[in-house]
Amino acid sequence: MSVTQNVITLKDEADLRKVLEKNTTVAALYFYADWAHQCKNIGEVIDELGQKYPQTPFFKIEAENFPDISEAFEISAVPTVIFVKGNKALDRVDGVNAARIAQLASKYSGASAGSAAAGDSAIRASQATLSAEVKQDLNIRLKELINRAPVMVFIKGTPSQPRCGFSKQVINILNDHSVQYGYFDILTDEEVRQGLKEYSEWPTYPQLYIKGELIGGLDIIKEMIEGGEFDNSIPDSEKLNNKA
Numbered sequence: 460m461s462v463t464q465n466v467i468t469l470k471d472e473a474d475l476r477k478v479l480e481k482n483t484t485v486a487a488l489y490f491y492a493d494w495a496h497q498c499k500n501i502g503e504v505i506d507e508l509g510q511k512y513p514q515t516p517f518f519k520i521e522a523e524n525f526p527d528i529s530e531a532f533e534i535s536a537v538p539t540v541i542f543v544k545g546n547k548a549l550d551r552v553d554g555v556n557a558a559r560i561a562q563l564a565s566k567y568s569g570a571s572a573g574s575a576a577a578g579d580s581a582i583r584a585s586q587a588t589l590s591a592e593v594k595q596d597l598n599i600r601l602k603e604l605i606n607r608a609p610v611m612v613f614i615k616g617t618p619s620q621p622r623c624g625f626s627k628q629v630i631n632i633l634n635d636h637s638v639q640y641g642y643f644d645i646l647t648d649e650e651v652r653q654g655l656k657e658y659s660e661w662p663t664y665p666q667l668y669i670k671g672e673l674i675g676g677l678d679i680i681k682e683m684i685e686g687g688e689f690d691n692s693i694p695d696s697e698k699l700n701n702k703a
């Protein structure tokens with residue numbers, strides 16, 4: 460794919476400053492890292508958008524090489540794309556979301572809604588490849604999280620400050636039954652929150668896992684307690700009573 464002149468890999472901060480000083484142009488700042496493979500596809504999307512919207516300057520900024528700029532734009536992860544006018548951030552896309560980046564590029568280029576809707580095959584293809592890769596990465600991460608402790612609970616909030624009544628009840632049950640457990644607060648990570656629902660085919664939280672296997676949510680746990688199966692399902696190593 461040929462790269463147009465308006466797609467600039469930043470080498471010198473001054474080049475960016477010149478554009479930021481102009482208060483009339485909307486520019487897209489794409490923060491990336493060479494080691495983050497999910498950035499590769501977004502990089503291609505940026506090249507494509509650069510061709511499509513030649514009047515918009517697109518800056519590719521290697522975040523770690525430009526710590527001051529990255530800090531000024533509060534970059535905490537890559538890829539991140541920020542649309543700026545002057546020094547003002549108008550919109551940002553944190554993470555891998557080619558469709559949203561394309562939508563905003565269209566919006567700020569002044570293109571009609573129709574052309575945004577038409578989209579580009581390359582952007583769609585890139586989004587598809589990206590989705591597959593990202594999904595694979597997410598699944599690896601979810602598997603690791605599920606196996607982080609022999610008894611692992613995914614809740615809203617923390618055990619000391621649950622932020623949902625269902626999560627609170629599960630924590631109370633685990634404590635009452637003297638179970639040692641690990642937890643993950645799904646409110647801190649939307650990707651995990653949505654991804655785990657699909658991965659485990661379980662639509663709600665809390666979710667309890669024992670040795671990497673989904674047990675279920677609060678209702679299931681309550682049923683297991685009524686049926687006398689709950690305590691038996693907890694590995695001996697995780698029963699605090701056994702650890703005197």
Ligand SMILES: N[C@@H](CCC(=O)N[C@@H](CS)C(=O)NCC(=O)O)C(=O)O
Pocket residue numbers: 615623625652662663664665675676677678679
């Ligand atoms: N009956 C469910 C109750 C759990 C539930 O309904 N959770 C909701 C509200 S906290 C939930 O996680 N919704 C999906 C979400 O918030 O992402 C259970 O047995 O666990």
